[in-house]
Amino acid sequence: MNGVDGSQREATENAFIVHPQNAGRYLADLPALARLRLARLGVTQVVGGDQCTVTLRERFYSYRRDRETGRMAALIWLDDQAQSIAD
Numbered sequence: 001m002n003g004v005d006g007s008q009r010e011a012t013e014n015a016f017i018v019h020p021q022n023a024g025r026y027l028a029d030l031p032a033l034a035r036l037r038l039a040r041l042g043v044t045q046v047v048g049g050d051q052c053t054v055t056l057r058e059r060f061y062s063y064r065r066d067r068e069t070g071r072m073a074a075l076i077w078l079d080d081q082a083q084s085i086a087d
Helices: 006-014 030-040 080-086
Strands: 016-018 026-028
């Protein structure tokens, strides 16, 4: 990974764990990976991503978990109030 220091490389490696029931496959901590990429772009404040879509079956849809198709949506927005909090 060009331009990545040792601590970033370690943080990226730590975002992956071996799948507990399928050796040779991995589970990725997607919020952790997103935070790492955002941090490299200079984003200093990220909220959320602390709930697991795999283990919280009743709350989240997960094709990777259930192998059933469905619908999913995500929202990202910027507003003036959030900017003033960050300043």
